[in-house]
Amino acid sequence: MNVLTLKNITKSYNSNEPPALNDLSFNCQSSEVIALIGGSGSGKTTLLRIIAGLEAPDYGEVILNNDTLNSSTVFVTPEKRDCGLVFQDYALFPNRTVRQNIIFGKGAMDDPSWINELINMTGIAGLEKRFPHELSGGQQQRVALVRALATRPLLLLLDEPLSHLDPELKESVRTELLKLFRETKTTVVFVSHDIEDATAMADRMVVMHKGKAEQIGTSNEIYKNPMNKNVARLFGKTNFIPIKLIPNAPYSFTEKESNEKLVPVRPHQWRVINDPTTDLPTFNGKVKSVINQVSHKEVEFETSQLNITLHLPTNQSVQADSKLTIAYNAEL
């Protein structure tokens, strides 16, 4: 069942500039976790604010649980939507204690046992009498989450929920959040610019670029079958090889500008070939540079037609200016 439906959402801030959101549509199922992912200026936070009712779209519809929240004649104010929003910097009320923050929402006091359950689940028991400035970043984030969930919203919105956390804390918070969403059966839309966070937490992701949803799908689908160069690059360095050079490649996309069919090849999908009789598509060329990384060697490789980045094992001996033959292996 669809909890959230967005239809043709368009939003401009200035009539002389391209729209911040351009004809964007997608659905969100019950208990599903959706990530809005994209670079800065892609419109992901604007979309989140539109769903929350903090901005109004120029065109399009926002439907939550069959109730129209935005259309050409309807605008439901934020306080009347059943959406909880957790802000990037948490927006806790500094003049209220943790408990006062949590019970501030409309109807939050209707079910004290639910609040206690949330407090226990998130591990903030014992902090109820403290003020926000007396908490660590991670604790503040949990309070903001509990505050948003205390009103039992139909939809939980999170703006960059992990951006303020250091890498160590991030991983444990990711796991905790997912566990919380599963246990509370919450439908979630969250914004992130970090593909790792999105991959780890989201059932599906909406890849946004210049206000458009470029691709919607699971992280695996998007990783394997990106629609264009932008989407492919979200997952890291990618080589784009014309299909004529790898005719048997399992997937390719057509680049709009050049109308050329390209195969996205990840740097680890290459290997050095010593056996010239291999069935794999091979490329001969020269090593331009070698950079030692912790887990691999990053090699810039040059053929007569292409520049290729490949990752080789650290124990593989390779020198700059040496000549090599490499092969593409889609199975890797």
Added chain:
Amino acid sequence: MAAYLIKIAQYWLRFIKHEFYFKLNAWTISALVIGLVLFLPMAEVVWHLTMPAESWEHLRDTVLGQYIKGSLILVVGTAALSIFLGVSSAWLVASCKFPGRKFFEWILILPLAIPTYIAAYSYFDLLDKLNPFLIWIRLNISTEAMALVSDAIVYPVTIIVLASVLYPYVYLVARAAFIQQSNQCIEAARTLGHGPHSTFWRTALPLARPAIIGGVSLVIMETLNDYGAVKHFNIPTFTTGIFRTWLSIGDLPGALRLAACLMVLILFLLILEKWLRFGAKFHNNSKSDRPFKPYELGQIKSFLAILCCLFPIIIGFILPISRLAYWASQTIENVIDSNFLILTANSIAIATAASLITVLLAIFLTFTSRYFGSRTINATNRLAILGYAVPGAVIAIGILLLAKQVNQAIGWIMTGSLSMLVLAYVVRFLAVAWQPIDSGMERNCEQINNASRSLGVTAIRSLTKINIPMLRNALVAAGLFVFVDTMKELPLTLILRPFNFETLSTKTFDLAQQAQIPESAVPALCIIIVSLLPLIWLNFQIRNTEK
């Protein structure tokens, strides 16, 4: 072209739909009405320009030139001297180390407690001492030569008197700008071979320019609003012209035209200020920046710095206060009686009422505009706070015209009532309360208001449980500033006060007009003492913020 026009039309249709359909509720409608009502007195002045003014041609040919000349000389002179005193002292206390620096830092703002007309009265006998010299010129040269010399003396004296109490507007903003400037910029200038002198002119001063322009614009508004000082020194300005044309000659249309000319002049200055500050981001709030390290001054330079900081305090505070205190000690027994207590109570009561109502309206208007994100309310708020830029005399005329129309429409006689006087104070000083509340709300409440909306909470709960507790300091500051400004206000009170209603400021003025300046020292000192308290509080707040 057609596509572009269609795009513009669509944009406006969407804007109208969002503003007047989606965002329409009891809050926004009330804020819209209040904002427009507070703007009405200014609109009345402009609207009544269509009235025939028989004497306008006569005024234009005879006195208008004098009013323009007088106002411009005072504005330019006072602004220039205020910049000199305010910026130099601000740079010294912000960037140099010398004995007494901390003391000067806060004492330099004290002249702000002295209203311009009281500063003028405290120097009342200064020009008298020059009378024998002027008489000698008249007898030995000519009357025209005497008038010329008299002008050459009276203008500079008035400029010095006005600047000596108005320079703190520049000092406060310039000091804050110098302190907040990026240390990296200053250090970069020093590593590029610029000494303190060169760093000031080529880096610090250009970086502080937008803030200084803001301070100077306040000095200019206060100069144009002044009535007591220019009347005392007999300088023809727009404000004295409005009083003379209306109250002495009884020519309201003529006074209205003069008021409109003054409003046009102010509008020009406001546009100029906006233009000078347009698009400027002159400060760097980099958190990694280390605090500004002051320059160590040697003995001679320290002595000169002390002199430089002492000069404005002596002419703007110590001399006027000591003279007033001396006169007050001589006349206090004649002045203090039951009537004096009544007028003191009047002043405090009306200032309290005006500050409470102004602060309540300011928080309501600011909250409604920001909470509902209404650009229309933001626009009407901007119109409502224009009153601070408009001299009291012009607002008084506008209020009287409005009262007349209310009387004709619903039969309610507002003229000569306390409610009209309070309304006038609210119109005049709304901006004083609005500024700290609005900036506090922008800084502290924007995100948490969004959070509270997303939690399904009502606007009134957000206002009372979150915004008001968080803005407590800003609200106190706003209330204190309006209270002090109301206590000091003269032209508006003189015109609109009910019959037989005296305040400390009108009593000071009346006694001074009757050549009883020593007697006027007692109410004048009362005003200064009351005005000093919020300045001391403000100083503590600034220090706490800086810490």
